[in-house]
Amino acid sequence: MGTYDVHVTIENKPGISDPEGDTILNDLILKGTHSTITKIKAAKMLKFTIKEKDKKTAQKKIQEICDELRIYNPMVSKITIDVFDA
């Protein structure tokens, strides 16, 4: 058994608009001189700490939890799961 930190990033699917990211880009970043920035996407991250036998199981378990508990709506959002050793 190991302890893992699992980061779940929830963001709108590609092609679906992201008003929050667009606003930060247009009204904050581009108003300065940071013209090299071309895109910002807003996302929400949940950090789980989980005890599991290996990284793969940890990832699978978290994916199941997110699906089952409607942590995100698969119609609108996609999630990315990253696992790190705690």
Place this chain on the structure above:
Amino acid sequence: MSLEPQELEDLTSKIGRKPTSTELQIVAAEWSEHCSYKSSKKHLKMLPMTGPLVISEKGYDSGVLDVGGGYVVTAHIESHNHPSAVEPYGGAATGVGGVIRDILSAGTRPIAILDGLRFGDIEKDQQARWLFKNAVTGIADYGNCLGIPTVGGEVEFDKCYTNYALVDVASVGFGKKENLIKNHAKKGDLVVLLGGSTGRDGIGGSQFASDSLESEDRSAVQIPDPFIEKLIIEAVLEARNHNLINAMKDLGGGGLSCAVSETADALSIGIEMDVDKVHTREPGMHPDEIMVSESQERMLIVTDNAKLKKLQEICKKFRITCSVIGHVTSDNMMHVKKGKKTFARLPTDVVANATLLDRPSKKPAYLATIEREKKLKPISDYSKMMMKFLASPNIASKIWVYGQYDHEVGIRTVIKPGRDAAVLRLDNGKFLSVKIDGNPKHCYINPREGAIGCFEEACRNVVCTGAKPIGMLDHLQFGNPENPEIFWTFLESLKGLTDFAKYFKIPCVGGKVSLYNETPSGPIKPTPLIGVLGLAEKKHQTNTKINTDDVLIVVGNTKNEMGGSEYFEYIHKFIGGRCPVVDFAESKKNMDTVLDVIKKGILKNVHDCSKGGLAVAISEICMVEQIGCTVSLDKVPGEKLDTDRVLFSESHSRYLLVLEKTNLKKLEDILKKNKIAFGVIGKFGGEQIRFDSGSKKIMDLRVDKARKTWINSLRELVVHG
């Protein structure tokens, strides 16, 4: 998602050649049930749509009523059922956005939102709770960000909406008559697309809304952006003030396809447009996608060369994008190009007018036996039963819902949610009262009488605030119209509404038909939703504190009409019986008399009697005003009925009036003179809500306990399951 073979044949013969793929997409969007009303349009004509106050103009998306002093009120109702069923937050929020733009497109400022929400059984069904919670948050977030108050609405739960949601939004606008947009266009005028960028979201939404929700093909999700909507509102109103808008239309279902073809058809012009000029969210979008995208927060404006510069300045000031996408022609053609290449060239009247259908109808088989009642278990303890009833989702206070809405922003809301109808102060010194009502339980048992009942209930609510009904909005929601039994229920409801509207001379100023509302387990119950607008010329009814010894009067007869009642369905789990029927003459008499009495200024409280019957209506007054009341059921007018029927019958045309004892004689004289059925049934005071029959005590509740249960139970249910 495409045309039926018959429709394709029809299109081919009308244009005399094979349509291109872009043409097919455009026509499929516009000929969908959602945009074309092909099943319902023939029949909707029966509704009376004119009246002394109604202003009609070609191409209006909302109804316009002249309220005097140079001012108008606009109103519209829409639903966003399919999108809300898969993404309740965004679906409900964008539903609000859509109806607001309809108000805006007449050139009036939106001043209020009302919403009617329906979900499955939230006591047992977690999915229904998830939908409910998120739809409410979506409406609250969107409306609150825009600074438009959500002033009222209704919420109902019924098993027939399992895995589904009905999210209906009505909006009211207000403005000067001289500022109304007089939709017109001439050759050479410019067509401008203003607002959010066009993306791949919501592609095929209107066809999606016209299919039953069964498959996982649920791509039509739109993301709300209330801040852009707010900027659009301000930019459009400023452009209106500078007289820069010749014609305007909001982009809703069917996107550019519908907006362009309908504008051109309504104004008898042609429009030539270039998809390369449309500002898109991502590169490489195909013309087909651009034409049918349902990206939110966009408006189509027709202006001319001389006005364009000023319009662009205003857009720049509000930091919203506007693109000149085309110009007006005189050939009555909708011409879609990409650069120099033509992708679609169709006569606008062909696109905008789908072949209307004559769908067969047949009386549903279930109606033959539905009025039969079964023997019900007698209630042994009414007090206990009543506490359970007050906590039930349909009866419980909806404060958890409207408490999340900003209902005061704009400082017009003089009667706030939680009362019969909301009342808004207008700039001409008058008061506008608004309410929406539906009752699928009654409509299932009798589609005609149920629909009339919804109409009368909305009128009653408006009358309770001292306002006279001046206009009606109808939103007709049914299952799949290809099923003759469902189509029959649609027709029956529509005929009922028409009869009532004609009798009371209340014109229908706007409406919507939403069909194909099917859940995995079958069609929804017929759910017509009726909005009524009322006007109080000088004063509205303000409820004041009720004191000990004040008296309670009921106006109107209580009848043996238990079918579809909350009591039958929630307490006895029984669907059946005779549903309440409105007697037009009695209804009119009661309505006029109550309005007349309100004008005298002697009433401390006026409340309508509807869901849950007399027992619930009286308890509501007690719980809101925090005072007890002793009621004699023997004094309730109407035929002699069993105790539970007197308590819980949902007969229409009934009003509860509260006044000081000293004014009683005055009231009785008026009621007697007008030959109104009424009874002096109760006396306020103490801390108990008590119902007696003769010398027998039937029910006895402590006001504070009942109030606590009634106010908190919905929140408890949502938060803790």
